[in-house]
Amino acid sequence: xxxxxxxxxxxxFASPLGESxxxxxxxxxxxxxxxxxxxxFAFDKxxxxxxxxxxxxxxxxxxxxxxxxxVEFLRKTRPTPLVVLLTPQGxxxxxxxxxxxxxxxxxxxxxxxxxxxDERVAEHFxxxxxxxxxxxxxxxxxxxxxxxxxxxxxxxxxxxxxxxTDEESFTExxxxxxxxTRPQEFRGxxxxxxLLSGHHEAIKRWRRGQALxxxxxxxxDLFARMTLTPExxxxxxxxxxEWRGRLWKxxx
Ligand code: ADE
Numbered sequence: 001x002x003x004x005x006x007x008x009x010x011x012x013f014a015s016p017l018g019e020s021x022x023x024x025x026x027x028x029x030x031x032x033x034x035x036x037x038x039x040x041f042a043f044d045k046x047x048x049x050x051x052x053x054x055x056x057x058x059x060x061x062x063x064x065x066x067x068x069x070x071v072e073f074l075r076k077t078r079p080t081p082l083v084v085l086l087t088p089q090g091x092x093x094x095x096x097x098x099x100x101x102x103x104x105x106x107x108x109x110x111x112x113x114x115x116x117x118d119e120r121v122a123e124h125f126x127x128x129x130x131x132x133x134x135x136x137x138x139x140x141x142x143x144x145x146x147x148x149x150x151x152x153x154x155x156x157x158x159x160x161x162x163x164x165t166d167e168e169s170f171t172e173x174x175x176x177x178x179x180x181t182r183p184q185e186f187r188g189x190x191x192x193x194x195l196l197s198g199h200h201e202a203i204k205r206w207r208r209g210q211a212l213x214x215x216x217x218x219x220x221d222l223f224a225r226m227t228l229t230p231e232x233x234x235x236x237x238x239x240x241x242e243w244r245g246r247l248w249k250x251x252x
Pocket of ligand 1: 140
């Protein structure tokens with residue numbers, strides 16, 4: 001999969017994309033990130049990439065010409081890319097969108113800066129606008145990195161221990177159960193006894209109960225979308241008795 005990233009600060013991407021799992025995926029040719037400086041597509045004398053907003057107001061707006069020149073230049077080559085603008089005004093990015101993007105052979109990610117990007121770019125020259133959350137970043141770069149990371153790990157072969165990504169959070173709208181490793185006791189805090197018991201069925205049920213109680217307390221919005229089996233109801237009852245007060249308070 002190819003990611004073409006359009007940014008005024010392409011050097012921001014070097015380290016996050018070069019390390020660890022993504023770095024290895026790149027070495028192995030499973031993903032490729034191509035960094036493009038938007039300024040290189042600004043063909044006026046001063047290579048201007050931003051200007052004052054029509055109608056007045058604070059801050060600067062990114063000009064349409066350099067971005068659209070860059071998109072059109074990249075669009076001339078195969079495979080045909082999907083063009084995505086990162087903006088707080090976009091559709092809220094989630095695991096479902098990550099899965100659908102992982103099936104696309106090539107993405108162009110446009111990172112805005114300043115007060116925003118001329119609206120005509122969003123309206124006429126992109127296929128999709130994405131936000132990574134209801135907060136405002138100083139630019140789309142970190143958001144683009146989030147998208148590259150979440151999408152890349154879904155590409156077959158990128159995660160070494162190809163433990164299927166089907167079971168994880170947000171496939172079913174359920175948070176994951178808590179994980180523990182050695183030592184069994186750390187600063188007086190013990191690992192839950194059941195995990196040391198070797199009873200695989202009991203451990204599986206306990207984990208399901210933990211996932212359910214976590215989701216109910218921390219993400220009532222996700223919990224509301226679930227259909228519980230009678231066994232889930234029972235596991236939830238047990239888990240809420242056992243964990244009352246240890247997780248975020250349910251009454252809050
Ligand atoms: N640019 C600034 N804030 C953003 C956000 N939350 N998501 C995507 N792009 C952004």
